[in-house]
Amino acid sequence: SPVSFGQLIPRQDVQSPINTSLPNVTIFATGGTIASKGNSNTQTVGYQVGLGVQDLVEAVPEILNISNINGYQISNVGSGSINETISLKLAHMINEELAKPEISGVVVTHGTDTLEETAFFLEATVNSTKPVVCVGAMRPATALSADGPLNLLQSVTLAASPAGRNRGIMITLNDRIGSAFYTTKNNANTLDTFFSTEAGQLGIFINQVPYFFFAPVEPVGRVVFNVTHVQDLAQVDIIYAHQDMNPMLFNSSVSSGAKGIVLAGVGAGGMSSKANAAAEAVYNATGMPIVASHRSNDGFVPASDEDFTIASGFYNPQKARILLQLALTAGYEYNEIKETFAASYPMP
Numbered sequence: 001s002p003v004s005f006g007q008l009i010p011r012q013d014v015q016s017p018i019n020t021s022l023p024n025v026t027i028f029a030t031g032g033t034i035a036s037k038g039n040s041n042t043q044t045v046g047y048q049v050g051l052g053v054q055d056l057v058e059a060v061p062e063i064l065n066i067s068n069i070n071g072y073q074i075s076n077v078g079s080g081s082i083n084e085t086i087s088l089k090l091a092h093m094i095n096e097e098l099a100k101p102e103i104s105g106v107v108v109t110h111g112t113d114t115l116e117e118t119a120f121f122l123e124a125t126v127n128s129t130k131p132v133v134c135v136g137a138m139r140p141a142t143a144l145s146a147d148g149p150l151n152l153l154q155s156v157t158l159a160a161s162p163a164g165r166n167r168g169i170m171i172t173l174n175d176r177i178g179s180a181f182y183t184t185k186n187n188a189n190t191l192d193t194f195f196s197t198e199a200g201q202l203g204i205f206i207n208q209v210p211y212f213f214f215a216p217v218e219p220v221g222r223v224v225f226n227v228t229h230v231q232d233l234a235q236v237d238i239i240y241a242h243q244d245m246n247p248m249l250f251n252s253s254v255s256s257g258a259k260g261i262v263l264a265g266v267g268a269g270g271m272s273s274k275a276n277a278a279a280e281a282v283y284n285a286t287g288m289p290i291v292a293s294h295r296s297n298d299g300f301v302p303a304s305d306e307d308f309t310i311a312s313g314f315y316n317p318q319k320a321r322i323l324l325q326l327a328l329t330a331g332y333e334y335n336e337i338k339e340t341f342a343a344s345y346p347m348p
C-alpha cells in the first residue's frame with residue numbers, strides 16, 4: 001500500500017536485501033498510468049492512479065537482480081496535476097541523493113502527459129553526472145500487455161549503468177532512450193508516444209541492455225540553475241495561438257500575476273495581427289519577456305531583430321515555459337533571458 005508522500009521506503013520493505021555487489025538506485029514515484037489500475041485487463045482509458053512505489057517494484061522482482069532499490073513516494077497523481085511544489089521537491093531530493101557516493105543513479109516514475117516538463121525541469125536543475133531516468137507507461141498496470149513493468153526494469157538498468165553517465169536527464173519508454181532536452185509526447189494513446197525531435201534518440205535497449213548511439217554529449221545551450229533554496233517559481237503562462245484568437249489573453253495573463261508569457265504560436269511563432277498588437281502593448285507597458293514558440297509538434301523559431309518577442313529556438317512551449325520560469329526566478333534580466341534561449345542555437 002502507498003506510504004505517505006516523501007517517505008523513504010527502506011530496502012527491506014521493497015524486499016531488496018542489500019547485495020553489496022550490486023549498484024544502488026533510488027526510485028522517486030509520482031503517479032501516472034504506470035501506477036494506475038483499471039477495472040479489467042482490457043480497460044486502457046479511464047483508469048485510476050493507485051499503486052505506490054512499493055507495488056511498482058514488487059511487480060518486477062527482476063529489478064532486484066540488477067540493483068538495490070530505495071523508493072520515495074513523492075506524489076501519486078496523474079501528471080496533469082504535477083506542480084512546481086512537486087518538481088522542486090524532486091530537484092532538491094535528487095540533487096541530495098546523487099551527491100551520495102553509494103548511489104549510482106535515480107529513476108523518476110511519472111505520468112507521460114507532462115513527463116517531458118518534469119524531465120526538462122530536472123535537466124535544468126540537477127547538477128550531477130550520474131544517470132537520471134524518467135519513465136512512464138501508456139497502459140495501466142492491470143492491462144493486458146502493460147508496458148510499465150518492462151519500462152521500469154529498463155529505466156533501473158540504465159540508472160545503474162555507467163553507460164548512462166554524463167548524458168543529462170533521459171526519458172525511456174518503449175525500448176527507446178531519449179534526451180529530456182528534446183523528447184516530446186507525440187500521441188495521447190499509443191505505446192510509442194515518446195520520440196525525440198530532429199535531434200534524434202540517444203540510444204535503444206536491446207534485450208534490456210542500454211546501447212548508446214553517441215559518446216556522452218550535452219545539448220547545446222543547456223543551463224543548470226541552482227534551486228537549492230527556491231521554494232516557488234515565477235508565474236509564466238502559455239497562450240495558444242489560433243485563428244481569431246482573443247487578443248485580451250495577454251492582458252488577462254498579466255493581471256493574474258504572470259511575470260512572463262510563452263506564445264504557442266502558429267507556424268514559427270506567429271499570431272494574428274490583432275493579437276500581435278495586444279502582445280506588443282503588454283510588452284511596452286511591462287517590459288516582461290514574451291517568448292514565441294510553436295504550436296506545431298516540432299520546429300524552430302528563429303530570432304528576429306525587429307520583433308519584441310524572444311525567439312524560443314528549439315524549445316517547445318512547455319519547455320520554454322520552464323526555462324523562462326527558472327530564468328525569471330533566478331533574477332535574469334531581459335537580455336540574459338534572450339541569450340539563454342539563443343544559446344541553444346548558436347549561429348555559425
Ligand SMILES: NC(=O)C[C@H](N)C(=O)O
Pocket residue numbers: 031032033034077078079080110111112113114136137138139
Ligand atoms: N500515460 C500516462 O501516464 C497518462 C496519464 N494520464 C498521466 O498521468 O500523465
